[in-house]
Every structure is written in structure tokens, then in C-alpha cells.
Amino acid sequence: MEDNNKNSRRKFLDKGLKLGLATAIGGMAISKISKLSAKSNTGTGEFVELMTTDGTLIQVDSSEIVEVVHTTDPDKKYNVREGKPNRKYVMVIDLAKCKNALKCQTACNKHHYITGEHAWLKVYQMQEDEDTAPYWMPTTCMHCDHPACVTVCPVDATFKRRDGLVLIDNERCIGCRFCMAACPYSTRVFNWSEPNQGDMTMDMEMDMKAEGSCHSSPEFAGLPSVIGTVDKCDFCPHSIDKGELPHCVTACPNGVFYFGDKYEDTVTNGDETVRLSKLLRDKSGYRLMEGLGTKPSVYYLPPVNRLVDFEEGLEYFTEFKSVENPEKS
């Protein structure tokens, strides 16, 4: 009995679905046909000559010409988590040129309103071995193509974009700091207390208005910083938007930083624009901790043939400090 019931129900459903489908197709067909007939009825007989994309001339009835409708505004369609289409941002840092002038750090701190003790950009005093020469090594976020931080994030707060950037949605971050533990480059910082950005918030708002966005976005230099969430170098998408270079690149007096697009195979430090592949080949470019398989987007050129002594940079080196207190300066 139960079996029978089930069967009849199944049959009923089956038939019902088929009937529905047939009705829908039929309806569509009827509307199509009526449209076609409507068109043929209103033909004017006047023809217009047009050129197709491959260059041949064709004749079209003038009534057929319809203006192309731009369905969506490309700006509004832009997805922060997808990034700029057909771009792959990369940076090259020429260690041979770095004199530890720290202008990059100052500019970065200023433009990202960093108020804690944690600069996003650091210049390390490096020495591989006591017999080898010391050198200065600026580090930004490596914007890895296999980012360990993104893999471990439990809530998708930090994400990797098609244009290469690794950014943080600080409205999403739960503050577990797993990404900080995962990053081998120690690039991530945490807002342990309320980021006291004070009067600067007004500047921020003005800047953001100028950008045409009225709410914070992972793209806008992580503004404003949020207590209990993670921050880091963002490759300045707000500058890229304006067609400008990241702040560290423009601030550097020695042309250490090159920024560009890997797909265009071009990077520039503001003074000179060079082929990325050629630069990396000619000057033996490398990436930090390649062995970990993180595939960074930041390349380094080895500290060869340096123009100045290492000691000259030492006067700016502060072991325990990387941020000027904004209230005092």
C-alpha cells in the first residue's frame, strides 16, 4: 500500500514537472515568434552601412540599429576582494642602493597613520655571517602567491587578490593572530589597544571622500585601524588607484624600491623604468626564504657594489624604535 502511494506520488510529480516545463518552453517560443513578426512588420527599407570589427562593410536596416547599453558602471562593479583585473603587482628592492635613510618608513608611517610602536615597513640590519659584509634590508609585506597567512585565516578576513595583493578586512578579523604566527616574514602587526589616531581621523575622512568612498575598505590603507585586529603593509592600493606609486617608492631618495606590473614586465622607481625580467636576470634577483614555497611578490637585488659604507646608515639606525610618535612630531 505504502509502495503504491509512493509510486503514484512520484508519477504525479513527474507528470507535473514535465507539464510545467512544456508550458514554460511553449510560452518562451510564443513570445519569441511574436517579437520576430513584430520586427519584420516595422522594417523601413532604409539601410545603413556599418563596419564590423574585422573591417568588412555591411548593410543593416535602420530600424535594427539599437544603441549599445552599458549595462553596469565598471566602477561600481569593482570587487575589493578580486582586485584590479589583468594586473599583477610586484616590487623589486635593490639592496645595493639602500643607505638606511628611512624615508620610506617615515612616509609609510605617515600615510598609513601608524600610531602604535609597529611600523609596517622595517629596515633590518642584516649580516649573513661574521665574515660577510653587513647590509640594509627594507621589508614590506611580501604579498606572497602562496600566502601562509591566508591559508590559516579561519574567517577569510585576510585574502589574496588576482592582482597579487594580500589584504585584510578588519571588519571581519576576529583577532586570533594565527596569520601572524604563520607569516615567516614577521610582517603582520596587531592593534593591541585602541589605535589612537585622534585628529588624524579627519584627514582620513577627507582622503577617503576624495577617493569617492565613504566607508572603510581593506583597500584604503587599512583605515581606520581597528582595535583587536591585524594590520600590515598593503602595497598602497589607494595610491595605485590614483595612478601613483606606493609611498615608500616615491619617498626613497636612493631609488631602492621599484614597483610595477609583472604582466607588463615593467617596474619603476620613479626615476627610471626598467624591464622586470631583464632586471632580475642581470642583477641576480632573488626572493626571501624561497625554500618555504611562499612565492613572494617582492624581489630583492643582492647588495653588491655598494656606493657607500655600511657605517653611514648606522647613524639613523634605532634598534628599538621605528615609529615617531605622531603627537610629538
Added chain:
Amino acid sequence: MKNYDTLLNDLAPQKFGRKGVIWTTLLVVVSIAGIIAYIDQVIQGQVVTNMSDYALWGVYISNFVFFVATSFVSTITVAVLRLTKNAWRTPIVRIAEIISVAAIIMAGLTIMIDMGRPDRLLYLFIYGRMQSPIIWDVIIIPTFMAIALLLLYFPLLPDFALLKKHFKNTKPKLSKWYGLLSLNWTGSDAQKSIHIKSIHLISLLIIPAGFMLQTVDAWLFSTLFRVGWDSTNMGAYFISGAAVAGIGALITVLYVIRRSYNLENYITDFHFDKLGKFLALTCLIYLYFNINEYLIPEFTSKKEEITHLNVLVTGEYAPLFWFVIVGGLVIPIIVLFFKKGRSPLAIFWVSILVVLGSWWKRYLIVTPTLLHPFLPIQGVPEAWRHYFPSLHEWLITAATLAMCLLIITILVRYLPVIPIQRTADEQEQLKTGKNLES
């Protein structure tokens, strides 16, 4: 039935004496102090801790790992001893189940204390991504908690029915509660058969669940690049360490309960002797994995590994490291090898050492690694190169430990700490010489 009367008189939950009240009050006070400190942390942010961008995890995480490890006790004692048909387990299983439940509840709470944005806790469920080890933890902790609760509750059913009768005239209100909790247990054959089957199933379930819980906990660290965590040894290392922490905690609690309830006739020297041997075995296994963890990197002497090991063996953390290895493992193993070392009082002190060692061991796994990242620590305040918990962190950590003990205390107050029905059955069996099922 007379048999039951003595048992019930001995084993039915009793009101606390003076000492019990003082103990409970103390735990409540410590818990409240910690809650106040936590509220302050929520208001001010985690700046009240001594954590920094380098020591980005601290005592909260190591304390969490300790709780997770301790919750392993029901897997290693109740389930494993049951499946290996070790009949001597009867008087210790209830206490092991209670510790396990208390520890896993506190583990769940402790991990939230470490979150920078506890207000976004729900995001873990809304936006959770399976590839993150934290989500594995989010899944396995509630699962284990549910199984541990069932493992505590199911064997209690016959005892609840007994207690309902026992308190019928003296405490009618309490009796009613026990009656509700006993789920109409009558002791019929049908009920008994389902009962035994379910307990068997749950104890089968808690073994993989316990192993998964410890392994996921180990993978929280070994999935990261950091020197000292990036080790394939971690899973087994954590499981064996959890067995040590769990049995250590069990013996400590067992001794205290035996003394305060005068249960010398039920929890005998024989049981301590057996547990002592068990603890010695687990300590040996853990020592073996410790040797793997420290000796092999020392042998290959990779630069980063040596920096890390030197800090542990001779540097800043050397006193703690050697306390944990010698005090928490080597000395207990030596003492437990001797028959006298397995007498209740001796084994109690050994277990205290083991538990202390286990707690600090987790601290040593979490902290020193973070202070030796791949790139040098430069351009940050000097204080960021070191880590020792702040007052807030100590208060909150103490409160979580106090709350764990409070849960154990409350459960001990209202539950029979030794299974009454089962003990009665076993006594019956001794008299008649019949074999007991399960």
C-alpha cells in the same frame, strides 16, 4: 539490599564540611577576580597583556593547550582501560570523566579569552573556512565535549535511580532531581542491555575523538613555519603528553577526594599502585617523544634550530626547561619504578610535580618559539623581545584553573564519585563467583 545501604551511606553525595566550604569560596573568589580582569581586558584591549607583535600568543594559548591535554584523561583511562578489560578501573572512572568534562569546557572558554575580537565569535560559524586549523578546533572541541558529557552521564543512570530512593525522605527536592536525571531507570534487563551497549559505543567513540582533539591541537602549531613547531613529531608528542597530564591530574584529584570523603575502602593502595604504573608508562612514552623533539635538531644543528634549542637548554628558559624535563618527567619515572614510590602519598606528590611540569611544558612549547622568528627582531621596543605574563594574564589564567576546579568540585558534590551500582554488582560477583558482563 543491605549491601546497598552501606554503599549508599559511603558513596552518596554529602554536604561539604568546613574545609569544603572554604575551598569552594576560595575558588569562587579567584574566578571573580579573573572575570573582573577579563572585563578590563575587553574594555582596554589586549594591551593589558604582555603579549606583543612577536610574542603574539602567550599564557592564554599555553593554558588552553593544557586544558585540552587534561581532557584526554577520559580517553586514556575510561575508554582504554574498558576496552582492555582492566576491571580495577571501577572506582576511578567517574572522577576521570568529571575531570575530562571540566577540562574540555574550560578549554573552549579559554581559547575565546585569547581572541582580539570576542564580539566576532559568531564569524567562526558564519565565515568559517575548512582549510584553517582553527576551524578544525572549532569542530572537534564541541564534538569531544558532547561525547565526554555522554560518557559521564550514561553510566550515572542507575546511580541516579538509587540516589532518588536514598534521598526520598531526607531530601525530597534533591530526590526529585535525581529522579528526573535517572530517565526512569528501573534496572530491567532490556534497559541494562541498551545501557551496556550505549556505554560501549560511547567509549569506542571517545578514543578517536580524543586522538583527533589532541592531534588538531598539535597541528595548530605544526602547520606553521616557525622553528620549534615545524615538526612532524607534534601529533604523537601531544597525544603522549596529554596522557601524562591527564593521568597526573586524575591521581591528584583522586587522592584529595579519597582523603576528604574517607574512601580508603574503595580507592585502595592497589588502585594507586596500578595508576602509578600507568603514569610511569605514559611518562616514558612522553620522554621518548621529547628526546625525538630535542635531540635530533641538536644533532643536525641547523642554525635556527640551534638558536631555539640554546634558549631552552642553556638560555633564558633553561630553569623552566630542566624543571619540566627532570622534575616533570625523569624524577616521576624514577620514583614510580619503586613500590614505595607508588604508595598513595608519594604518588600524590609525584602527580603534583607531573601536573606542574605539564602546565609549564605547554608554556615552553608556545612562548620561546615566537621570540625567535626568521628575521631579527629590530625596530620595536626592547620589551617585545621577551615575554612574561602580566598581572591581568595571571589573574585570568588563575581564574580559568579555579573555574575548572570549581566545576569538578560541584560535580563531586552532587554526583556519586564512585559508581554505586557497578560497585554493588562487582561485590555481588565476588560473592557468587559469577562473571560480570562488560
